[in-house]
Amino acid sequence: MSNYASFQAMSAPDGGTSNNAPEGYRGATINAQPGAVSVTETGTATQRPHGLNxxxxxxxxxxxxxxxxxxxxxxxxxxxxxxxxxxxxxxxxxxxxxxxxxxxxxxxxxxxxxxxxxxxxxxAEPAEQEAPADDAEAFAPEAEQALATLCEGVSPSLQVAALQDAITAGEVSATTISRAASESGREPSKLAAEVATTMEHFRAQAVTAVESWGGGDAEDFFDWARTHKPREMKAAMQAHGMERNTRGYQPLFQEYVAQVGDTDPDAVLNASFGGGITARKEGKAVVLNIPGRGEMSYRAALKAGLIRVSGA
Incomplete structure (x- = not known):
């Protein structure tokens, strides 16, 4: 232990200074040890760490x-x-x-x-060669085989990470591609090309679904959904990728079609409803005359499932 005496210059009665220790002063004893410093006075020790980890x-x-x-x-x-x-x-x-x-x-x-x-x-690892669920929408046989080959040797968690990349950024990141290639023992560039092809299959499937609901321009719908309903659009895309079903887009499409009556009433007035249904504008609203049902607003008819819009 090293002891150090501490002295303080004090004023002497004659105005000078003194090196004598002041009356009642107690010397401090400092104990330097690895990892801690102990300062004692009258036998009391206080431990302090050198730093924070x-x-x-x-x-x-x-x-x-x-x-x-x-x-x-x-x-x-x-x-x-x-x-x-x-x-x-x-x-x-x-x-x-x-x-x-x-x-x-x-x-x-x-x-x-x-x-x-x-x-x-x-x-959890998926069942080997598991077939799509009954309500799943399969690709053409060759595309299904390509998807199965793409997923071989890639962990489920990394497959989901790739899907999230595609949903949020429109493409699978180079980091995810590199990890998937490492897991499956494939060439990254070849794997990236396979991923791009599979993404095109999913997109074509979504476009076909929207067109089957009466959407004349699916790209307009997708742009609207990404802008005005981004969270719901991402959820629909995730369900499409995970569940292999496009039904998640349908509620969004119904909202898209409904808002057309407010933002572009002329598009509704010029739309082809079929079944003898006619449309007219009353103030700012579009009113439909439906044979056997009478008149009702465009939104009400759409909500009731009484109309199908082509060219929305």
Whole structure:
């Protein structure tokens, strides 16, 4: 132990100075030890750490959320955020993606919590050569085979990550392609081409569905949905990819057609309804005359399923 005496220059009665210790002064004993400093006075010791270890900071969450880090790799402070990165079975993904995969959800207070059994359900291997569900809409045989080949050797969680890339950015990221190629042992450029082809099959299927509901220009509908109903559009696209069914677009299409009566009434007046139905404008509203039903507003007839619009 090293002892150090501490002296203070004090004013002497004659105006000079003195190096004598002031009356009643107690010397401080400093004990320097690795990892801590002990300062004692009258036998009392106080321990102080040299610094703080950021590894001791956590998100305050349990399970997979306890691994939450910011996109830059720093500990997640002040609660888990959608952009934070978590690790699931050695694979990193954003909290927002984990929520879409059903691994986590928000509680009544808005905090992220892990869904019981969510990780197991999201990462479970699909049954081998599993056929589409009864209400699934299959591609042409050659396209179905190409999709099956594309998914071979790629984990379910990475397949979902690729789908989320396509939904949010319109394409699968190079990082996801690289990981999928590594998992399946394929050339990244070849895999990227296969992914692009499969995305075209899904898009063509969505366009066909919209046209079958009477949409004259499916691209106009998709543009409207992405602009005015982005969350619902993403949900419909996710259901299309996960469930292989286009029915998620139909409620959106009905809203799209309904709003045309308000934003472009002339388009409704010039539309072909069939069945002897005629349309006229009354003030700002479009009124339809439906044989056997009488007159009603365009929106009411649409909601009741009495009309089918071509060229919406």
């Amino acid at each position: 950021t590894a001791d900071f956590t998100s305050g969450s349990a399970g997979i959320l306890s691994t939450a880090r910011t996109p830059l790799g720093a500990p997640s402070m002040g609660g888990v955020k959608p952009t934070d990165i978590i690790t699931v079975d050695g694979f990193e993904l954003s909290v927002a993606t984990a929520e879409q995969m059903g691994m986590v959800t928000r509680d009544a207070a808005g905090r992220y919590v892990e869904v019981q059994g969510g990780v197991e359900a999201a990462t």
